[in-house]
Amino acid sequence: MRYAMAVDTKKCVGCSDCVVACQTENNVPIGYxxxxxxxxxxxxxxxxxxxxxxxxxxxxxxxxxxxxxPTGASHIVDGGIVLVTPxxxxxxxxxIASCPYDARYPHPKGYVDKCTFCIHRVNxxxxxxxxxxxxxxxMYFGDLDDPNSEVSVVLKKRKYKTxxxxxxTKPHLYFLI
Amino acid sequence: xxxxxxxxxxxxxxxxxHLHIWHWPIPLYLFLGGLAAGVLFFAALYxxxxxxxxxxxAVRRVPFIAPIALVxxxxxxxxxxxxxxxxxxxxxxxxIESPMSWGxxxxxxxxxxSFIWCALHIxxxxxxWDWKYNWLKELETFFSKYKxxxxxxxxxxxxxxxxxxxxxxxxxNARPLWNTSVLGPLFLASGLSAxxxxxxxxxxxxxxxxxFTKIDLIILGVELFLIxxxxxxxxxxxxxxxxxxxxxxxxxxxxxxWIFVVVIGIIIPGVLDLMELRGRHIxxIIPGVLxxxxxxxxRFVFVFAGQVSRWLY
Ligand code: SF4
Ligand code: SF4
Numbered sequence: 001m002r003y004a005m006a007v008d009t010k011k012c013v014g015c016s017d018c019v020v021a022c023q024t025e026n027n028v029p030i031g032y033x034x035x036x037x038x039x040x041x042x043x044x045x046x047x048x049x050x051x052x053x054x055x056x057x058x059x060x061x062x063x064x065x066x067x068x069x070p071t072g073a074s075h076i077v078d079g080g081i082v083l084v085t086p087x088x089x090x091x092x093x094x095x096i097a098s099c100p101y102d103a104r105y106p107h108p109k110g111y112v113d114k115c116t117f118c119i120h121r122v123n124x125x126x127x128x129x130x131x132x133x134x135x136x137x138x139m140y141f142g143d144l145d146d147p148n149s150e151v152s153v154v155l156k157k158r159k160y161k162t163x164x165x166x167x168x169t170k171p172h173l174y175f176l177i
Numbered sequence: 178x179x180x181x182x183x184x185x186x187x188x189x190x191x192x193x194x195h196l197h198i199w200h201w202p203i204p205l206y207l208f209l210g211g212l213a214a215g216v217l218f219f220a221a222l223y224x225x226x227x228x229x230x231x232x233x234x235a236v237r238r239v240p241f242i243a244p245i246a247l248v249x250x251x252x253x254x255x256x257x258x259x260x261x262x263x264x265x266x267x268x269x270x271x272x273i274e275s276p277m278s279w280g281x282x283x284x285x286x287x288x289x290x291s292f293i294w295c296a297l298h299i300x301x302x303x304x305x306w307d308w309k310y311n312w313l314k315e316l317e318t319f320f321s322k323y324k325x326x327x328x329x330x331x332x333x334x335x336x337x338x339x340x341x342x343x344x345x346x347x348x349x350n351a352r353p354l355w356n357t358s359v360l361g362p363l364f365l366a367s368g369l370s371a372x373x374x375x376x377x378x379x380x381x382x383x384x385x386x387x388x389f390t391k392i393d394l395i396i397l398g399v400e401l402f403l404i405x406x407x408x409x410x411x412x413x414x415x416x417x418x419x420x421x422x423x424x425x426x427x428x429x430x431x432x433x434x435w436i437f438v439v440v441i442g443i444i445i446p447g448v449l450d451l452m453e454l455r456g457r458h459i460x461x462i463i464p465g466v467l468x469x470x471x472x473x474x475x476r477f478v479f480v481f482a483g484q485v486s487r488w489l490y
Contacts, residue, residue, distance in 0.1 A: 016185040036187040041180045052184075064350060070278035071266040088266050091259025093191075093198040094277050100351035100488045102196065105189035110260035164488050166415075167350060 001079045002144040003059065003117055004172040005131070006151050006160065011138035012052040014039055018130035018139070022056075025118065025129035029108050034115040035130055051177075054130065054139065057082060057103040057115035058163065058171030065095035065104065073111070079143075080172060081119050086111040100167045117141075144172070196352070196484040202253035204476035207342045208371070209250035210284070211364055211472065213243040214342070215372020217291055218335035219389075221328040234380040235389065237298040242375055243291040251284065276348045280341045287334045293320050293327060339365035342476075346483060354421035354486035355479070359407040366403060367472045370396040374446075374468035377461050386461060387454065393468065394450040397443050404439065421486035430482040438478055442471010 014037050022028060022035050035056035042049045059082050066074045066082060073088035074095050084095075084104075089111035096104045096112060107113040118128035122141075126132065131139040142149030155174060162171040183193075191198045220240040223232045258264055268285075272278040297320055299306045308314045320327060343364030346355040373393040380386045411422035425434045446464035453459045 014184050019185045032189050033185070033187055035185075036183050037185040039182050039184045041182075067274045068277065068348060070272060070275045070281060071263075072270055072272060073266070086260075087263060089260050090264050090266055091261070092277060093257075093259070094275070096192065096198045097196060097484070098349050098351050102189075102192050102487075105192050106198065106259050110262075167488060 002172070003079045003081055003122065004142070004144045004151050004155075004174065005117070005128070006140040006154050006158075006174040006176055007054050008136075008138040008140075008154075008158075008176040009051045009053055010176065011136045012037070012054055013136055014052045015135060017133050017135060018054045021129040021133035022115070022118075025121075026116070028113075032105055032107075032113075034103075034105075034113070053175055054134075055101070055103075055163070056130070056173065057099075057117075058101060058169065058173040059115075059117060061170035061172065062168060064098040064100070064167075064169060068094045068098045070094065077119070079119075079122075081117045081122075082114075083116055083119065084112050084114065100164050100169065101171075195487065197481075199480055199484065200257065201477070202257040204473070204480040206250040206253045206257075207345070207364070207476040207480070208473045209246040209253070210338055211342050211368025211476075212371045212375065212469070213246040213250070213287070213291065214335040214339035214365070215368040215370070216240055216243050216246075216375055217287065217294070217331045217372075218339070218369060219372055219376060219392075220294065221332035221335065224328045225325070225332065232382075232385045232388070234382065234385055235376045237301045239372075239376050239379050240291065240298070241295050241302070244288065244295055247284065247288045247291060251288070276341060276345045280338075280345055283334060283337050283341055286330070287338050290327060290331045290334060294331060297321060297324065297327075336365065339368040342368065346479065349483075351488065352421075352483045352486050353415075353417040353488065354424060355483040356418070357407055357410055359403055359410060360479075363400065363403045363407065364476075366396050366400045367475055370400060371469055371472040374465040374472075378465035380461075390450050390453050390461075390464075393464070394447055394454065397447040397450070397468070401439075401443055401447075404443075417486075417488050420489070421483075424482045424486060429485070430478055433474070434478050434482075437474040438471055441467055442474060443468075446471070 016037050019033050019035055023033060028034055035054060038053045038055055040051040059080055063082050066076055071088050071090060073085045076082050091110045104112050104114040121128060127141050131141045140150040140154045142151040144152055146152060158176045160174045160176050162174055187193055216239050219235050224236045229236045255264060267281045271282060308317060340361040343360035347358055347360040350356045370393055373389045376389045377386050408422055411418045424430045446467040449459045449464040
């Protein structure tokens with residue numbers, strides 16, 4: 001099993017509902033976020049092109065944050081989801097410095113926190129909160145090893161990219177372009 | 178035009194607008210670790226070469242800096258942890274892929290070794306020292322018997338510690354400025370030069386001072402060479418590393434790096450060392466303090482600038 005997410009940059013309208021949904025679902029402390037929306041504007045008026053991306057932890061296959069963690073608090077579970085065990089984390093910040101996407105943050109309680117792909121929901125057969133709430137249905141979630149999963153199907157049909165693939169992290173957050 | 182904005186307003190503390198997760202305790206700790214490594218390296222080396230009596234300061238007296246520096250460094254490191262109550266988790270596992278993990282174990286070894294070494298030489302400072310308890314006396318006899326082995330452990334772990342202070346940073350491919358393997362030898366060299374400078378500062382023996390002035394001069398030369406080498410590597414690399422090097426080549430860290438680290442920390446003390454060796458009398462305190470200052474600034478500049486450098490989207 002290999003969980004992945006695909007985000008359609010053509011359908012996203014940048015409403016940031018995914019951000020709010022995540023904050024509510026996961027009790028993210030006020031002032032912090034586990035996901036965020038990036039707008040890239042290219043060209044000069046009137047030839048403008050906009051790309052909108054809802055970003056979060058890429059649940060990298062070759063995760064530098066897991067490699068550099070001195071205690072094993074950062075780890076990869078079945079399905080390839082990268083998690084942090086709060087009671088093993090010493091809050092050294094190595095994993096925060098090691099993530100090229102700046103997807104992690106120090107939780108005010110001391111340990112490091114980040115997107116979990118809503119593993120608590122996924123284990124119950126539900127979709128991650130951000131995917132479930134998106135009003136344009138621009139996000140797809142599922143198992144890459146299952147050819148019939150939403151995410152496998154859409155990745156077959158559409159062109160896509162990952163962020164900073166040259167960092168060698170093998171991200172599992174895809175952006176449909 | 179290409180403009181990139183986080184329109185949902187991400188303002189994660191210590192991460193935005195650019196990473197600043199590591200503050201002053203980390204560079205301070207890297208400096209103290211490097212200094213201790215340098216001091217212990219020379220103590221062990223000259224002891225093993227049988228020069229204990231000629232270079233008394235280096236072998237017997239200056240090593241007392243090491244345990245103090247290491248304890249302060251470890252305290253600084255601990256202070257910077259955000260989940261302090263769980264720090265013991267560091268010592269429940271060894272993870273070879275994580276420099277911070279094997280570094281923590283290395284520090285445990287080198288700190289213990291430095292304490293034992295100082296205990297064996299405590300009579301340098303307190304001639305009438307008495308260990309009081311029998312088991313302590315027995316321990317002293319035990320380690321005196323194995324002093325040579327202890328020196329070897331110190332020598333090897335001093336090198337590992339010195340290199341580790343650099344590898345800790347160079348292992349982060351997410352921060353292009355740190356991501357160069359030159360950083361290991363460069364930080365080792367910086368630690369050794371700090372160690373040599375400390376010996377020059379402390380020694381009252383002219384011959385010993387001259388030897389370590391010479392050693393200091395050579396290491397400063399090596400450092401300069403490695404710095405040039407590092408920039409050559411950056412500029413011949415990818416756009417992210419070219420931009421990272423740009424922080425020191427016209428960017429916001431240019432002045433502090435070239436003035437404090439290179440000119441004040443390497444070139445001026447190097448020239449003063451040279452003048453001293455040519456027979457002019459230079460008060461040892463000037464080059465010594467400058468080298469220590471440069472070595473400390475080097476850690477600060479690198480830790481802070483590295484956190485600004487990043488991948489382009
Ligand atoms: S995106 Fe960052 S935090 Fe997530 S797995 Fe990759 S390196 Fe780790
Ligand atoms: S902050 Fe926690 S999860 Fe991150 S590397 Fe340190 S111990 Fe591991």
